[in-house]
Amino acid sequence: MDCSQIRDTFVTGAPLSEEHVKEHLASCPQCRELFERNAELGRQLATQASDALPIAVDFFGQIEQKLARETGPRAWLRSRPSRLRFMLVLLPLLLVLTAGGALRQRADFNQYPVPRVVLLLCVYFLAIVLAFGKELFELPRRAAFRDHFGLLAFALAVPVLAAFAPATEASRHADPGGALGCFRYGALLTLPIAALLWAFDRDDRPSVRTVCLSAAALGLSANLLLELHCGNGNAEHVLLGHASLGAAWLAAWLIMRRLSRS
Amino acid sequence: MAAYIAGDKAAFRELFQRYAPLIQRAMARDLRSPEEANDLVQQTFLHLHRSRLDFEPGRKLKPWIFTIALNLKREHFRRSKRRRETSIEDDRVAEPYEGPRGQERSDASREAARALLMLPAEHREVIELHWFGGLSFPEVAEAVGSTVAAVKVRAHRGYVALRARLGDRALDSESIHEGKSRLEGSK
Numbered sequence: 001m002d003c004s005q006i007r008d009t010f011v012t013g014a015p016l017s018e019e020h021v022k023e024h025l026a027s028c029p030q031c032r033e034l035f036e037r038n039a040e041l042g043r044q045l046a047t048q049a050s051d052a053l054p055i056a057v058d059f060f061g062q063i064e065q066k067l068a069r070e071t072g073p074r075a076w077l078r079s080r081p082s083r084l085r086f087m088l089v090l091l092p093l094l095l096v097l098t099a100g101g102a103l104r105q106r107a108d109f110n111q112y113p114v115p116r117v118v119l120l121l122c123v124y125f126l127a128i129v130l131a132f133g134k135e136l137f138e139l140p141r142r143a144a145f146r147d148h149f150g151l152l153a154f155a156l157a158v159p160v161l162a163a164f165a166p167a168t169e170a171s172r173h174a175d176p177g178g179a180l181g182c183f184r185y186g187a188l189l190t191l192p193i194a195a196l197l198w199a200f201d202r203d204d205r206p207s208v209r210t211v212c213l214s215a216a217a218l219g220l221s222a223n224l225l226l227e228l229h230c231g232n233g234n235a236e237h238v239l240l241g242h243a244s245l246g247a248a249w250l251a252a253w254l255i256m257r258r259l260s261r262s
Numbered sequence: 263m264a265a266y267i268a269g270d271k272a273a274f275r276e277l278f279q280r281y282a283p284l285i286q287r288a289m290a291r292d293l294r295s296p297e298e299a300n301d302l303v304q305q306t307f308l309h310l311h312r313s314r315l316d317f318e319p320g321r322k323l324k325p326w327i328f329t330i331a332l333n334l335k336r337e338h339f340r341r342s343k344r345r346r347e348t349s350i351e352d353d354r355v356a357e358p359y360e361g362p363r364g365q366e367r368s369d370a371s372r373e374a375a376r377a378l379l380m381l382p383a384e385h386r387e388v389i390e391l392h393w394f395g396g397l398s399f400p401e402v403a404e405a406v407g408s409t410v411a412a413v414k415v416r417a418h419r420g421y422v423a424l425r426a427r428l429g430d431r432a433l434d435s436e437s438i439h440e441g442k443s444r445l446e447g448s449k
Binding site: 003 | 274275278283287291300303308312314315337341374375378389392394417418421422424425429
């Protein structure tokens with residue numbers, strides 16, 4: 001015997017042998033609570049559990065109508081398995097990073113200590129994978145906005161910290177100009193990833209969680225790309241041209257959310 | 263579910279008939295109106311359709327659907343900023359939706375519904391899924407992403423709190439009755 005059978009007995013009145021009930025109650029403190037005070041709690045909960053709620057006559061028809069509208073490329077993309085959606089986001093990102101970052105690599109990379117470069121790239125990449133993974137895997141329980149706030153804060157803060165991280169003297173004293181060019185480069189190359197994230201989102205209106213995670217993932221991707229590409233370590237340049245991309249993507253998602261609401 | 267994934271549209275209707283009333287009953291208790299509950303049930307099935315290829319064969323369907331439904335309900339509360347889930351002793355708690363038998367309900371039953379609504383969200387969630395969603399404790403654990411032991415502890419704490427509230431109410435009415443008797447006796 002288990003707790004479900006005890007519940008069913010209360011709700012449906014299904015008969016149970018007294019001996020079995022006693023045996024179960026001896027080892028189940030939560031079911032014992034149901035039987036206390038002449039089983040008042042069990043009876044009260046059963047009364048409410050047996051309430052049937054009204055279901056509109058055409059309720060199923062309405063759902064069928066909505067399902068009939070689930071056609072086209074976006075409907076196809078968002079209904080792919082989560083693992084595939086995850087890979088379909090990461091693959092173009094890797095292509096973009098390879099093409100836009102590694103192939104047009106900055107000339108001063110070899111002046112940096114290898115552990116620093118490897119550590120920075122790994123931190124960025126892990127955070128990106130985490131953000132994409134959290135967004136695209138729907139189950140189990142979705143965490144609240146505050147649980148993702150750390151990731152967003154990390155995404156916004158790391159590029160800022162990178163702006164002040166030790167760089168070569170030459171890059172530190174570089175001309176701060178060209179920040180707009182870097183911003184455009186980062187935004188443009190992460191735009192296809194943003195489009196994919198939007199297409200994959202199974203909610204009709206982006207949730208705060210989607211906004212948070214998308215902005216974090218896109219901001220980090222853009223910064224990783226620029227970290228590979230741009231050798232200008234001037235703090236002003238990095239803050240304006242690189243670190244601002246996270247905030248820009250956050251603003252863009254919030255605008256999209258507002259537009260989809262209206 | 264396997265039939266539905268394979269493209270059998272009739273299977274969707276069967277899934278709906280089997281699970282929609284359970285989900286609706288579990289949803290309706292926290293929401294202000296049956297319309298809100300119906301809307302969330304619709305969204306649950308829409309998400310079920312969009313996520314159908316995520317369903318792993320051999321897994322239990324009921325906790326999986328309820329996880330989707332719970333996620334949508336939480337999202338609904340976040341959107342509407344009502345934050346009722348976090349309230350414990352909140353006077354602003356709305357009257358629970360009482361269903362078609364609302365008028366016939368006794369004060370005791372109404373009080374029990376209200377007491378349930380005032381429980382901490384994590385206790386209430388487990389009790390509602392078990393009693394109104396018809397899930398066993400292992401299924402509740404799967405739906406909320408926890409362990410069976412933790413879920414049972416939450417249920418137990420919820421029951422104790424409910425009994426305390428219902429006991430207080432019973433004591434209150436007993437003392438009123440006793441007071442009245444004393445007054446009548448003194449006359």
